Amino acid sequence: MSAVEKKATVLIVDDSALIRASTSHIIRELGFNPVTAECGDDCIELLNTSKIDLVLLDINMPGKNGMEVLSDIRNHHFMVPVIMISGSNDIEQAVQSVKMGAYQYLIKPVNPDKLEVTVKNALSESKLRQKVKLFSAVITRSPITIAITDNHGDLEYVNPAFSRTTGYSYKEAIGKNPRILKSGDQPDEYYKALWDTITAGKVWHGEFHNRKKNGEMYWEEAIISPITDHTGKISHYISLKQDISQRKKEQEALAESESRFQELADLLPQPVFELDMKGNIIYTNSLGFQAFGYTKDDLEKGVSSLALFVPEDRETVLQNIENRLKNIPFENHEYTALRKDGTTFPILIYTARINRGGVPVGIRGIVLDITDRKQAEENLVQLNQNLELRVEERTRELEVTHQQMILQEKLASIGQLAAGIAHELNNPINFVRINFATLQEDVSDLHTLLKEYRLVTEKLEDRPLSSEELKKLRLAEESLAVDSLLESIPEIFAESQRGFERITTIIGSMRNFSFRHAIDERVQFNINKGICDTLIIARNEYRYLADVTTKLEDLPSVPCNPEQVNQVFLNLVVNSAHAIESQHRLEKGKITIRTWYDSSNVFCSVTDDGPGIPPEVRRRIFEPFFTTKQPGKGTGLGLSISYDIVVHKHGGTLDVHCPPEGGTVITLSLPLRQMTETTNP
Structure with a gap:
């Protein structure tokens, strides 16, 4: 048990003194600090005046009941997890509690082991939520522009720094492609190379010459990294960008006048340097000396540029020096620098060839200490890993x-x-x-x-x-x-x-x-058999309301979970009977069940001559907990579960159609060949 959990305060709310005492004993034995309240008003007062980490809330109490207190907690203390406790096993009450935001619903008498597991899990999840909130605040307040796109490149998130830099508000940016910033100064091949890099799962680093919303041009340095889901597929891209317009202007000013180079160099916030054709350092500004630990005397004695890099980077440095002198572009500008005292730090170097009379005589460059950025990248990677792990859990x-x-x-x-x-x-x-x-x-x-x-x-x-x-x-x-x-x-x-x-x-x-098969088990099953069994089981639900006609063709077997498919048939038949019953008609209605098949699927349609389904309701019938029935008549889960069984678990289809002449036709299909991969919602 972690130190945070040991210090956690658990508020026990119950009108029974005996239950408060016994539950407090269990909580204390688990290493937590129990606090008690005997009614809803006392609970709310304690939450407003004390630090409470978890609430064990009885539903049935005098005054404000548990459901009213739960509603108040969700409105004013959203981060505090609530475990509802009741002496009733009313499933609708449990479902309503979870819908209102309760972490769990336990039945009295509560098993101590069950209570221990539930309390620890609730506290652990609360701690994770607080961490996510903290990480979100860090990203929101970051001065670096952070943007997240989907795998098609459309923006799903931008932080405030993005809006400050580009002039586009959050609402204006979301759903748009970053090409809204494109100035047209960079060729299409540049963006193609970027896209090829990140879609291959690699990190891209480069610069953009972009246009703000007000038309102002600016440069920004960008690092774009792909984010993969639990299957290893790329789901998003994250970009870290920094406005480098000022730095660009400074580099241009340095190139314009060699005579002004010394004065401007010492004003820069980064080390700058010059190399001769042999790669020896012939100049650096004051920050260059400070960053690498060398002195002017060392420079006069001669310092090779290779001495400023760790041995494993020196071959790359030599190649890049050669490329720069030959005016061959390259993208790798990051290295690990080596100070005189042997310590290392990450750097980013931008270089330019020094020409005299059109002839290269050396290289001039600027060094950026990217220790903070590297740490931020590592933190973001860790954050992504933690978030992905939590999403999987x-x-x-x-x-x-x-x-x-x-x-x-x-x-x-x-x-x-x-x-x-x-x-x-x-x-x-x-x-x-x-x-x-x-x-x-x-x-x-x-x-x-x-x-x-x-x-x-x-x-x-x-x-x-x-x-x-x-x-x-x-x-x-x-x-x-x-x-x-x-x-x-x-x-x-x-x-x-x-x-x-x-x-x-x-x-x-x-x-x-x-009969029960395993949840993901698939066996060969003739759905006509399932329909016949369902009609026998549900006969009393429809016998006084409707006459049932079956038109069942000889069908091939399909690989499926028979119990789940039978549950779908039961939901469809009972729903048709209830629809007919809602009309309060004198004569019986009609329900027709028909099956057929083609080369790929078997089909079943359930048709009734009930009132049909209005278009505004038809769009929502597969939503969980949505129902038009009277309270106590249904949970609103039947059709949503049926949709999940047919579409997600068996790779079939479930469609609803209401003909102009009235009634409802619900048609399902199941593939004759088993899915190779189950698709989750």
């Missing part, structure tokens, strides 16, 4: 949460259908029970008649049977209606057999519907 967490939402939606659907399934099973069970009661009476009557026959048989052994006794036996047969009884028994058994078969069918469909 949050992506994994969101995937787990999404799978939990899918399971919860399925459980909610099963719970909604439970009463209907019980009713479907109860009908055949009832007539089997009635048939067995009837059989029990018939068997009792046959037993009575059999006893009479046995008595007659015993009497026949001793003497002939009298006509009175025979008549009595005939009357017993008539009173028991033996002929009708014998005729009805086979029919009763046949009817009972049909009841057993109906029960077996329903249970089989329930077993198929509830």
Whole structure:
């Protein structure tokens, strides 16, 4: 446990003194500092007057309840994480808490181990958010122009220094391409070389002659670096730029008059130098002596320019000196400098050939100490790595949460259908029970008649049977209606057999519907089977509302997760039934389910003659938690989960169409060949 977490203060809000005491004990054992409040108002007052790192908030309290307090915290103390605690397992309440910004939702009694993990995770995430906020402030206040583009080169972020330098506001710049600054002074090949470098995953460093919004021309030095996502693909580019217009003017002034060189050189904030044709230093300004630790006496004795660079850079320096003297352009201007005392520091050197009468006689240059910039680059790289790691972690967490939402939606659907399934099973069970009661009476009557026959048989052994006794036996047969009884028994058994078969069918469909494969497992499955099982399971949802017609072609199997696909069919059928129910019509509606296939996909359409979907609603039906149903009728997750299952997890399509004559047609497709790579939202 880190030192920050040990000092964390956890506010426990609960109207029960016993729960406050027991939770405080757990928090103290975890090494944190517990603080308690018995109502919502006390909680808000403590947050306004004390430093609170985490809130454990009970939902049901007198006065302000937990949901109201949560809303206040999100409005005024956004960075403080809140863990909601309730004695109810109401899924809608949990979903609403998370939507309002709660970190987690726990059910009483809270397991200490679960509480420990949740508290530590919440504090860790809060710490990361504070770091991100700090890094964001650093970038925002940086005097260096920072811009981030997408992989097409369009601006997604610029810091205030960008606006100060270019004259374009943040709103004016976002979405635009940096070519809005292009002056036209540099050839297209220059920009092509830049683009080739960064799209190859390399860092580009160079200069631009650009035009500000007001038309003013300026020079800027730029470093452009690609940013890759977790797959290694380039997702963005970040550029660090510095206005070097003044430096350019100074370099031009130095080239204009050699007589003014000495005076101007000592005024520059960077070391400047001159080399002869052998590469020996013949001049440097005062900052040159200070930066490298040499004296004027050393210079008079002779100092080779190579002595100012670490050994591994000297070959490059020699090559660049040769290139400069031959007037051959080169891009590598960065080196590691070596001071007289043996210490090193990064530098950027700009050079120019010195001509006398059109003949090169040496090289003149300027040295920039880029230690701060290098450190800033390293910090930015570390920041990017931390951000990418956090994005990967949050992506994994969101995937787990999404799978939990899918399971919860399925459980909610099963719970909604439970009463209907019980009713479907109860009908055949009832007539089997009635048939067995009837059989029990018939068997009792046959037993009575059999006893009479046995008595007659015993009497026949001793003497002939009298006509009175025979008549009595005939009357017993008539009173028991033996002929009708014998005729009805086979029919009763046949009817009972049909009841057993109906029960077996329903249970089989329930077993198929509830069977669990792994989340990412794919097996060959005929969707016609899934549709039939779904209609059996959901029969009580639509039987009194609509007549269902199926037009199922013989289909090839598709690689899919059967339970997820069955959940989609269930959502579509139940939604159609609810749409028809919302019209309160006297006659039943119609639901038609049709399947077909082509060379690449299998298709299924669910058509109803309900009220249809208005265009403004149709655009949002696949959004999570969006619903037009009455409270308690739906979670708003059915169609969004169905879209995720079909499109993202199986690479299919899910489309909605409302014909002019009314009703709704929802069509899905699933590929006949399994996706090679799963696409996440």
